[in-house]
Amino acid sequence: MQIIPSIDLERGRSRTVFWPGAAAGIGAPTDRPDRIAERFVAMGAKVIHLVDFEGARTGSPGNLEAVGGVAARVGVPLQLAGGVDSADGIRLAFAAGATRVVLTTAIADRPDDLRACLEVAGDWLAVGLDPRPDRIAAFPWRRADPPRTVDALVSELVGAGVGRFVLSHGGAEPDLTRMADLVRTYDVDFLVAGGVRDLDGVGRLRDTGVAGLILGEALLSGAIDFETASRTASTTAQEPTA
Numbered sequence: 001m002q003i004i005p006s007i008d009l010e011r012g013r014s015r016t017v018f019w020p021g022a023a024a025g026i027g028a029p030t031d032r033p034d035r036i037a038e039r040f041v042a043m044g045a046k047v048i049h050l051v052d053f054e055g056a057r058t059g060s061p062g063n064l065e066a067v068g069g070v071a072a073r074v075g076v077p078l079q080l081a082g083g084v085d086s087a088d089g090i091r092l093a094f095a096a097g098a099t100r101v102v103l104t105t106a107i108a109d110r111p112d113d114l115r116a117c118l119e120v121a122g123d124w125l126a127v128g129l130d131p132r133p134d135r136i137a138a139f140p141w142r143r144a145d146p147p148r149t150v151d152a153l154v155s156e157l158v159g160a161g162v163g164r165f166v167l168s169h170g171g172a173e174p175d176l177t178r179m180a181d182l183v184r185t186y187d188v189d190f191l192v193a194g195g196v197r198d199l200d201g202v203g204r205l206r207d208t209g210v211a212g213l214i215l216g217e218a219l220l221s222g223a224i225d226f227e228t229a230s231r232t233a234s235t236t237a238q239e240p241t242a
């Protein structure tokens with residue numbers, strides 16, 4: 001399982017200040033996304049996740065200059081969420097330097113737009129879902145017969161060609177049983193965003209077989225150490241002894 005650092009972008013800056021030496025009073029804090037990404041890549045990050053807050057609010061990318069600044073400093077894939085729910089939005093994101101995009105759940109209600117997005121992004125497209133059953137049921141679906149379970153929604157999107165999902169839980173701890181069931185059922189990549197607060201949580205999520213864990217504030221604040229989390233994420237779970 002990969003540990004994927006996440007940087008929330010607003011007005012070209014990180015919404016969370018990164019200061020890895022805060023506990024010891026060394027170094028200097030920064031809210032520059034390019035420098036934050038560079039530090040994590042130097043520690044071994046293979047992917048950087050970026051969240052465009054203005055883009056999420058307006059429906060079109062709003063921090064492309066910041067994305068370009070990160071792309072100029074690191075040589076790993078950049079996964080962008082926020083404002084990329086259209087083929088044109090994806091093209092703008094890719095032109096700026098993003099290499100992967102995450103669409104919102106709403107794209108499931110717009111099959112023509114989903115097909116157009118897949119034509120542009122292909123395997124580099126993911127769809128973000130909140131897999132809690134009550135959230136699926138309460139989503140403002142426009143269709144007469146909406147999917148009633150996360151399994152039905154994932155099955156529908158996989159059938160449409162989606163090969164990667166980002167699963168968030170509104171900050172709540174992931175449902176590990178549901179995660180393991182999804183991994184066993186579908187031959188696609190599942191990434192979990194947030195909801196993990198310590199290394200034990202990293203280990204439990206790793207054991208479900210998900211492909212990655214996206215962490216933002218927990219890493220930037222130092223609550224979870226990236227390198228230690230990465231070692232935990234890559235350690236094979238021990239079989240129980242008789």
